[in-house]
Amino acid sequence: MSTAAECGAVPLVSLSLTTEQDVFVLRRSGRTAAEALGAEPQDQIRLATALSELGRDLVGSCEPTVSFALVGEGDGGLRRLRFTLRWEDGPGPGEEALLAASRLVALERSGTGRSVVIEHPLGARAPSAELVARTREALRTHKGATALEDARAQTVDLIAALEESRAQREELRRLNAELEETNRGVMALYSELSEELEETNRGVVALYAELDEKSRQLREASEAKTRFWANVSHELRTPVNAVVGLARLLLEFDVERLNEEQHRQVSLISASGATLLALVDELLDVAKAESGRLEPAWGPVDLRALLGQLRGTLRGYARHGDAELVVAEPELEIVSDEVMLTRILRNLLSNSLKFTETGTVRLDVATEAGDLGEQVVFTVTDTGVGIPEEEQQQIFEEFYQVRGAHQRGRSGTGLGLPYARRLTELLGGTLTLASSPGRGTRVTVRLPVAPRRDRGTAGGPLVTVLVTVDDDDVFRTRIRPLLEQLAERIVEVDRGDRASRVVREERPDAVLLDLHMPDVDGYAVLGELAADPELSAIPVVVITSAARESLDHDRLRHARAVLDKSALSLPQLAAAFAGHGRHAAQGASGKEPRL
Known part of the structure; x- marks a missing residue:
């Protein structure tokens, strides 16, 4: 509030205060x-x-006056009513009067101590000139009042103020009642939402418990299936060996006693027994591979000798057509498991010969330099019936066979390709397939020329420290026993935004990273690790439940492997952590394999 010169002020009236009657008039x-x-x-x-x-205290001072005026704001509008109380000498209003007045209105005392100013705003619209004139006239003709009349006027004012105060209290009481009702509604809604949230949480907990139980049942079923295969294979081996042995004895020592028909029948018994024995061996090896008990026996392998023996074994296999078998003769020695490698290639070649009526079944061998060292590449191509694209992943499931006319007269169990892939992964390699109906099939096996033997080749941990980044507590609990077989120490991170910091602190040998997380997803974490020069060399194995075609492969190029989260197995994780996962994450025509 300013008490400076009233620039633009419009005076209304000026009153002097000499008697008590003047106070009534004021x-x-x-x-x-x-x-x-x-x-x-x-x-x-x-x-x-x-x-x-204030006026009552000014009576008796030297020449006290009160002036009424209208004053404006910045735009010149007359929007404030100002009362200025002045006196030439004397004490002026007392402190008690000033305090009482300040509780009612806004007032300001001058620096000289000879005036007090009271201002009151009149609203957004300034009074009109006509209204100002009428107000000035009313004030000039205003008559004084007696003390009794003033007392009555004050009483009327007090009654009016009390009535208005009572009305305000009633309005406040009504508003309080409405507010209490609103609060009761809010509390009821809050209670209802809390109950629904608790019910939802109970449902989620029950669902997790059910998922845990289902996972346990699946593990038990898988273990039971593995035990069943192993037990059946063991029980079958003894009688099958007896059949094969007796048939060979008959063929070798009773040749003169057997006529031509009997000799043919015994030969069929021997051949069938040998086929059954090979099938039993495959079943037993599949069971061992699933349970993690099948270990490679590493040693030098002469590929020329191995493939020469394989060529002789399969020379007469193409009984269903006139397909030509062509096998390469490389001068190359690698370090691998000779028995497993022989079984891989025999399964692939026999499968191609079985479904190739005419044309060629070919095995080529080459070497190539990879990110993880030199590799040997075996490529089996045929001109057979081919496999539809929609079934090219299913054929790697145990006992699955592509149905069609080509199956007539061709026996099989559907174990060949799954068995070959499992053995390939155990040897630290990858097996991929590309095929087109009517145009043949190409199967490519990539193996290291020499395996990584610094870790994991003797059954020990593959990594010292493994950081697992996944927001799913249930999944981390389920996968932990599997990871404990591959790592000496596991550090778990349940949020993507903490992953880079933990990896920088721990400096692990590998990172297992979930792709889809609610805060910072695996794509962003992988990008952060790849962009940090100190962390970019740490291998990252990505796991996801998303369909392969929905993945952003450009953003995953820094991952060593991309594995199916819903079907993780010990051999797949071992191959990824051993350094062979980048190729394991790629399938035929750029597709990733079924895990």
Whole structure:
């Protein structure tokens, strides 16, 4: 509030205060001016009361006066009613009167101590010139009042103020009641939502418990299936060996006693027994591979000798057609398991010969340099019936066979390709397939020329420290026993935004990273690790339940492997952590394999 020169002020009236009667006139004039200029009733009473308190203390001072005026704001509008109380000498209003007035209105004392200013805003719209003129006229013709009349006027004002205060209290009580009702509704809604949330949480907990139980049942079923295969294979081996042995004895020592028909029948028994024995061996090896008990016997392998023997074994296999078998003769020695490698290639070649009526079945061998060292590449191509694209992943499931006319007269169990892939992964390699119906099939096997033997080749841990980044507590609990077979220490991280910091602190040998997380997903974590020069060399194995075609392969190029989260197995994880996962994450025509 300013008490400077009233630039643009419009005077209304000026009153002198010499007697008590003048105080009565001041009170009524203040009330009249406020009422005429549109002030609220309560504001009228407050202004009149404050003027009365201050004016009463000014009586007896030297030449006390009170001037009424309208003053403006920045745009020049007359929007404030100003009362200026002045006196030439004397004490002026007392502290008690000033304090009482300040509780009613806003006032300001001058620096000289010879004036007090009271201002009251009149609203957004300035009074019109006509209204100002009427107000000035009313104030000039205003008559004084006796003390009794003033007392009555004050009583009326007090009653009006009390009535308005009572009305405000009633309105406040009504608003409080509405607020309490609203609060009760909010609390009821909150309670309802809390109960629903608790019910949802109970359902989630029950679902997790059910998932745990289902996972346990699946593990038990898988273990039971493995035990069944192993037991059946062991039980079958003895009688089958007896059949094969007796048939060979008959063929070798009783040749003169057997006529031509008997000799042919015994030869069929021997051949069938040998086929059955090979099938039993495959079943037993599949069971061992699933349970993690099948270990490679590493040693030097002369590929020329191995493939020469394989060529001789399969020379007469193409009984269903006139397909030509062509096998390469490389001068190359690698370090691998000779028995497993022989079984891999025999299964692939026999499978191709079985479904190739005419044309060629070919095995080529080459070497190539990979990111993880030199590799040997075996490629089996045929001109047979081919495999539809929609079934090219299913054929790697045990006992699955592509149905069709080509199956007539061709026996099989559907174990050949799954068995070959499992053995390939155990040897640290990859097996991929590309095929087109009517145009043949190409199967590619990539193996290291020499295996990584610094870790894991003797059954020990593959990595010292493994950081697992996954927000799913249930999955981390389920996968932990499997990872404990591959790592000496496992550090678990349940949030993607903490992954880079933990990896920087731990400096692990490998990172197992879930692709889809709610805060920072695996794509972003992989990008952060790849962009950090100190962390970019740490191998990252990505796991996901998403369909392969929905993945952003460009953003996954820094991952060493991308594995199916729903079907993780010990050999797949071992191959990925051993350094062969990058190729394991790629399938025929750029597709990833079924895991």
